[in-house]
Amino acid sequence: MLKRCSPPSKPQMANASAYAQATLVPRTFFLDPPDVVARKLLGKLLVRAGEPIVGRIVEVEAYFGESDPAAHSFAGKTPRNAVLFGPPGHAYVYFIYGMHFCLNISCEPEGRAGCLLFRALEPLCGLEAMSRGRGLAAPVRTSKGLTALTSGPGRLCQAFGVTRERDNGVDLTAPQSDLQIQDDGFVPGEVLVTPRIGISKDADRAARFIIAGNPFISGRRG
């Protein structure tokens, strides 16, 4: 269950009363193939316990395990990607470009390495903590500032304080976990599917899932 928290100045997609009624998303939710989980995952909440920090998932990319040339697991299991081959619902965090972290959640039964990359969130709670994580001198005020908080895989990790050391391997479906996926009953409108961002192999495959029209989506909007 979520503690009550202050909504951002301009909530875009949901009302504050729903935040307190969110429930933990179970591991079985993540047993499905990546494209199926991607659709279901849009509209759910990423929650960091404590403050709390909460964002609604508005953009994800599906990666299809060992059959997907663009996936980290394409070449098989290594020390870095081992989490992906474990049970579903766990965080896979990797370090990229010498500078940024990216957060994924594993899916499919143990032994299969499908996952979803979190690409953008709509900030709902914990704006001050998010601003701090992003290295800002003061909490965001403008709508443009709000967008830059969690629009992009590296940005949302900064906002939530996600690092490989802290979060890789964490069970996002466990009640005691610091980082969780929760469901407040929100149902997204139209979902668009586009090619994935920033990859060179299999660049045309439609595997990026976005909530149509959401202002927090990163990069190309459709």
Place this chain on the structure above:
DNA sequence: AAGCGGATCGTCT
């Protein structure tokens, strides 16, 4: 509005 280059390092060849 779009395009370019720099920053910076873990991971696998």
Place this chain on the structure above:
DNA sequence: GACGATCCGCTTG
């Protein structure tokens, strides 16, 4: 030893 599932600031149109 090369290369990213990125972000930011600066340049140009």
